[in-house]
Amino acid sequence: MKTTELIQQIQKKKSFLCIGLDVDLNKIPQHLLKEEDPIFAFNKAIIDATHHLCVSYKPNTAFYEAYGLKGWKALEKTINYLNEKHPEIFTIADAKRGDIGNTSTMYAKAFFEDLAFDSVTVAPYMGKDSVEPFLAFEDKHTILLALTSNQGAFDFQTKTVDGKELYKQVLETSKTWKNSKNLMYVVGATKAEYLADIRKIIPNSFLLVPGVGAQGGNLQDVCKYGMNAHVGLLINSSRGIIYASNNEDFAQVAASKAAELQQEMQTILSK
Numbered sequence: 001m002k003t004t005e006l007i008q009q010i011q012k013k014k015s016f017l018c019i020g021l022d023v024d025l026n027k028i029p030q031h032l033l034k035e036e037d038p039i040f041a042f043n044k045a046i047i048d049a050t051h052h053l054c055v056s057y058k059p060n061t062a063f064y065e066a067y068g069l070k071g072w073k074a075l076e077k078t079i080n081y082l083n084e085k086h087p088e089i090f091t092i093a094d095a096k097r098g099d100i101g102n103t104s105t106m107y108a109k110a111f112f113e114d115l116a117f118d119s120v121t122v123a124p125y126m127g128k129d130s131v132e133p134f135l136a137f138e139d140k141h142t143i144l145l146a147l148t149s150n151q152g153a154f155d156f157q158t159k160t161v162d163g164k165e166l167y168k169q170v171l172e173t174s175k176t177w178k179n180s181k182n183l184m185y186v187v188g189a190t191k192a193e194y195l196a197d198i199r200k201i202i203p204n205s206f207l208l209v210p211g212v213g214a215q216g217g218n219l220q221d222v223c224k225y226g227m228n229a230h231v232g233l234l235i236n237s238s239r240g241i242i243y244a245s246n247n248e249d250f251a252q253v254a255a256s257k258a259a260e261l262q263q264e265m266q267t268i269l270s271k
């Protein structure tokens, strides 16, 4: 998908919400366990109830890999369902990959070609030759971890190296890589106060911002410091939406949680 198509969808839906499909069989409504594929049944119900409120879905692959072959099949069914029924929606494989070049190429093929996701999350730690293989795919996006939402972000990412914080070095250096136009970045919603500085380095890039809802990040602050002329934000919430109820009404309750965030976004966009 081209970034212009994502921007059009944001304008049309008045939403920049990304719903995280982090399926945990211990948390989904127990009546779904009777289904042949409970993970897919859960995702399908959530997607059917919320697709008009969001512009993106982000399955975190850990939640599928944990269930082995069955989990991977459910992931494949989920991405196929999204691509068939809602091709306008921007899909993110949250896999946090990155390795030596030839291995990264295989990861990129797995997520961009075999599973046909629009984007994948990638860790920058191994540097240029570990990320450029992902960037070589046209109209596919590589979402690089810049400043993450967790406490451990302060272990390395904010440390000063050669007079500059490491996450800033990641942003600046990554801009010099081949096909860097295909980069987006992860910045945690819990780190909203860093966004003004981040925008000085990457004013035009899209940011995936997880950490509202269950992790306590604040949507208003993220928008205040992180929004650009094309919005430039995808705000993710996973548990706060998909596990709002674990009764038979789970999909409707998830939709009402998603609608609350979408309404807040619509108000911000209208200002």
Ligand SMILES: O=C(O)c1cc(=O)[nH]c(=O)n1[C@@H]1O[C@H](COP(=O)(O)O)[C@@H](O)[C@H]1O
Binding pocket: 020, 022, 060, 094, 121, 147, 148, 149, 150, 186, 187, 188, 210, 211, 212, 213, 214, 215, 236, 237, 238, 239, 240
């Ligand atoms: O790359 C991510 O999406 C990510 C980066 C980050 O810094 N923090 C973070 O929470 N995430 C992911 O975003 C989702 C957040 O889920 P909730 O806290 O349930 O909304 C999970 O899938 C995390 O793995």
